[in-house]
Amino acid sequence: MISRSDVESAAARIAGRVRTTPLARVEPGAFGPPVGLWLKLEFLQHTGSFKARGAFNRILAAAESGTLPARGVVAASGGNAGLAVAYAAAGVGVPAVVYVPTTAPPVKVAKLHRLGATVRQVGAEYAEAYDAAVSHANETGALFCHAYDQAEICAGQGTLGLELLDQLDGGPDTGHGGPDTVLVAVGGGGLLAGVAAALEGHARVVAVEPEGIPTLHEALAAGRPVDIAVGGVAVDSLGARRIGDIAFDVATRTKVHSLLVSDAAIIDARRMLWDRCRIVVEHGTAAALAALTTGGYVPADGERVAVLLCGANTDPSDLV
Known part of the structure; x- marks a missing residue:
């Protein structure tokens, strides 16, 4: 289990070692509902991911x-x-x-x-x-x-959530107030665990998973982490067979909601990012946006939504 204090300690420890990645505001309706939408460009982090x-x-x-x-x-x-x-x-x-x-x-x-x-x-x-x-x-x-299930790993990933809060709460072109909802792609759950811990009490976190890799979805249904079969377009980055224990504990404690999206929706969302913003991301990363483009997640009027674009180590040749 990790808490916000663990994430704050991680932020102090890694200061100066990682980049503060940009937050980009997107015009209402560009990817679905006409709401305040921000894209956290974490794929610009060192090595191309969070x-x-x-x-x-x-x-x-x-x-x-x-x-x-x-x-x-x-x-x-x-x-x-x-x-x-x-x-x-x-x-x-x-x-x-x-x-x-x-x-x-x-x-x-x-x-x-x-x-x-x-x-x-x-x-x-x-x-x-x-x-x-x-x-x-x-x-x-x-x-x-560990790729996703160690306390230090999860807390480090959660520094992305603290950074997002700082940027969206009164930053340039944001107005006042942090995000209401943050959409996060999930594989093994390290990013989810850290971000949910960092944002606990501040914003709703929605976990978005490919239909072929429903690690958290199946764990929540079973009441515990379970092994699953994995497959699909996002398996190279989200292909864990089982959600991490830390992620499951934090998701349960903070009442994270899980949504599933199809491979077709992920492919479409990835191409939309390229066509409309000239942003190239991995399929796994595009899963988070697919929750909006498919209507799987429907924001309320006036809701402020942030999508974490967490990685871009991909071959862009199929986008052109």
Whole structure:
């Protein structure tokens, strides 16, 4: 379990290590209902996704406590978490080993190599790469950086929520007052956990999941995290088989609502972002916007909605 105070501590720890990403206001009706809509451009973060926040918090917290080993760090990832861990490890000056499934997009694998990580491809799904990374940590003593289910990781991701509150509460072109609702794409739930904790008591958080990867949706129905089959266009970034325990606890405590969107809706939302804003994002990222474009989430009159555009490590060739 994490709280807002954990996120505030993370924000202080990683200050100066991550970018403050822009918040863009979108004209009413551009993506559905005629409401106040803002896009948080977190894909402009280091390594192209929000995950640099959590990776820095995890590694710097270990350094502060004297538990960061000389062997460095190890992570399992569909791509984005590994990129973040590799970047943060290089920034702190320790080596990184990243396990990825054989299905990881080549663009992400190439970036891992450029960041200096040792890359090992194992299995067709994230779960297989995860098991290999855990074995590596146990055998070598390297610090294991979970993609989404460690307190430091989740708290670091939540700094995005604090940043959004600061920007939308009286910032340029925002008027006065923070967001009423924040739409967040969910895979394993690290971003959801952090943002929901950061915004608790300040804004409603809606979790948006692909129909083919309903980790939180199924967990809420079962009353506990459960394993699911995964598939679809967003599997490379949202393809966890099970929602994280921390995310489930925070979602339950803060009464997060889950919405499902189809692959077709995700593809359409991604293309709309390109056609209307010249923004290129991953399919997983576009899931959050798809809740609006499909009418899955219908804002009330006067509601202020923010959509987290959390990653853009993608091949843009199919957008033109």
